[in-house]
Amino acid sequence: MTADETAVPPPARARAGRWSAQGWVNVMLLGMALLLCVSAVTGATALQNTAEVSNRLADQISPARVEAERLQAALLNQETGLRGFVITGRDEFLEPYMTGRQAEQRSMGEIRRLISDGRLLRELVEVERRTALWRAQHAEPMIALIREQGPEKVGAAQVEAGREAFEAVRAALEAQNAAWTRVRDDARADLEQSRVVRDAAFLGILTVLLFAIIGVAVLLRVVVFRPLERLGAASRRVTGGDFAHHVDTGGPADIAALSHDMEAMRERIVAELEETRLARQQLEEQATELRRSNAELEQFAYVASHDLQEPLRKVASFTQMLEQRYGEQLDDRAKQYIAFAVDGAKRMQVLINELLTFSRVGRVTREPVTFGLEETVSMALRNLTAAAEESGGRVEVGTLPRMTGDRSQFVMLWQNLIGNALKFRHPDRAPVVRVDARREGAEWLISVADNGIGIDARFADKIFIIFQRLHNREAYEGTGIGLAICRKIVEYHRGRIWLDTGYTDGSRFFIALPVTDEEEETGPSGGEPAVAEPQEGAVAGL
Known part of the structure; x- marks a missing residue:
């Protein structure tokens, strides 16, 4: 053992390698904080992913699919209006064609705004191309011919060619609808998957937090509560009168230091009790001596009240008798001296009585x-x-x-x-x-x-x-x-x-x-x- 180790008290050396309860609590709090941060990030990521998929389905795919259906309805209205105009040649039958074109433009613009999927854009472009081809090669020429020469100038072959061209448009629309169905189904699957991941993440977070709480409780029990219980039991034992019981609870450094301080306090109390016992013994001896002294004072008081006053009474009595018997032979000065002696004896008696009264106050009660x-x-x-x-x-x-x-x-x-x-x-x-x-x-x-x-x-x-x-x-x-x-x-x-x-x-x-x-x-x-x-x-x- 080195000189430095010898200079350190044993409890200090024992505590040197220990963590304090505050240190353990800080570590637990830091771990809980990190766990909460990870849980928060994980939960936020799962929620964000679910929200993104749900928003994409609700804000993009579903509205765009509705516009695709409106686009299809607008094209069908154009074909129906064209067919009525070809048969009758009347302009009012051409009204659905004109409003269908306007609806077509709105729906296509809305679809392009909502989607960014290249596959869906390709299907939309194909529908737009076939629609433009049908309109340029068949619909617009037939409308112009009927307005110039009448409906009877449109031949059956031309009508059949227009119908076949629109069937290509219908095929493109069916392909677009199929693509939209696949995208919707994929989005729903992604949403369901994100929900499963979200629920699993939160279940995992709750499980981890539960185990973390159990771990913290066990750690507190082992590191803090159990040493404190031992310390409390030791202090109660000492309080109960077992002053020889050694207080040593172990545990973290600060609790061990507290037990060491309590042990030092116990040793100080034991020393004080021993000093008190010795002081009480000395006090009892002094009380015995004081009782003896009081008894002597009582005896002195008795002597003062009886024995000391008896000579004074004799002095006063015999001095007065001297004056009575030899008064004719004494001059005035001698009589004055006798009066002084009698007065002094009487005052001495009064003084003795007063001193006796003063000494008895608080002592004889x-x-x-x-x-x-x-x-x-x-x-x-x-x-x-x-x-x-x-x-x-x-x-x-x-x-x-x-x-x-x-x-x-x-x-x-x-x-x-x-x-x-x-x-x-x-x-x-x-x-x-x-x-x-x-x-x-x-x-x-x-x-x-x-x-x-x-x-x-x-x-x-x-x-x-x-x-x-x-x-x-x-x-x-x-x-x-x-x-x-x-x-x-x-x-x-x-x-x-x-x-x-x-x-x-x-x-x-x-x-x-x-x-x-x-x-x-x-x-x-x-x-x-x-x-x-x-x-x-x-x-x-x-």
Whole structure:
């Protein structure tokens, strides 16, 4: 094997000497085209030959034979008129003779125009010669004699000689008629023969075309359809799960190339499946590690909610006890320091609780249920009763849709958003919060708007970051984690939340949540817009 042969892949060397299916089809089409051309030429030739013979018989021989019969009738009329004129000497008996001569001239001219057969022309010339001889030697002299001297001057011998001369004309006419009969019979035989040849040609063409169609069908079956069937069976076998089945159908070069490509695709799929299996195995290992890590986080959350808060409670309690027991011995600065320590311990407890809540969003969840958002807003408002009473505000709730998810997290969402609206109120007016929803395509767009102090557009993204505060603790209490919890809740439910920076009458938040199948069937949760009556509870601050 040479170096060049080694460089060519085995399938390429196998296909090098093969014709492609397109090549076979081109050859078949070329053969069919040549066959159709030959068939067309053969059929056209047979039809033309039949048409020529038929036209010759219909347009030449038959009309010429009719003119020959008219010629014979014209000559007989001349002889009859001459005979009557000889007997009576009256000019009216000479009328058929004169009209016969005119008809004779017309018929002879028409016959010469229609025929070109030398044999028939010779017969016509013979008739013309004998007719001219009869007329010149007998008919015209007798007519002239009778007109000059009367019919009694024509002798019987002269009449008999004229009759014998016309008998020669009759013999020439009979010979001409016999020639015309032979020509007609020959033409009919030629026409019948051409029809037989024509029918045989068309039968042969149909037979050849039939065998050509059968040959094309067999060739397509062998060259194209059978390899494609093998290729389809191999692909179905691989699709059925037998990825080890080798795809090799043979056949023309392009189909063989297609099978080679499918074999390469099968090998790639097998390799991808193996990689997927390894990735799934690695993913399962990572999931196991993640479950272990989540368990540790659960343990950490337990420690944060219990063990870490216990020392803080002790610090706050004992510091307060220290102030109560030794308060008379402490100056104002010492009491201020004790107050700072107690406040720091309490704020640390609140911060730990908020961090615990933030960590549990999306991690510690209940089974998803379908519920009305108005129901969760009402539950949140019951928790915000104290804040609403303190601020003197009111919350208006429009028609909200039904959702599928974690009910308690949505209660937390509204509690944070509405609580912030009540807390960051404008000093010159009572807070009013409006919760509305509308359908936009495949999403519910929910808005929470208030008439408070508003938020600068520069901080539209910052407010959703944990521990990011826009005001100091002396102005507004809170940990700066509420809106971060809101964003986490919304994103857990495959939604989006953002600040409407174009709203200038306070602050307005938009929440986009996907419409579920159950919501498509049931629609919004219904109910007229209402002014909620918030009740007892707390709110997470910015």
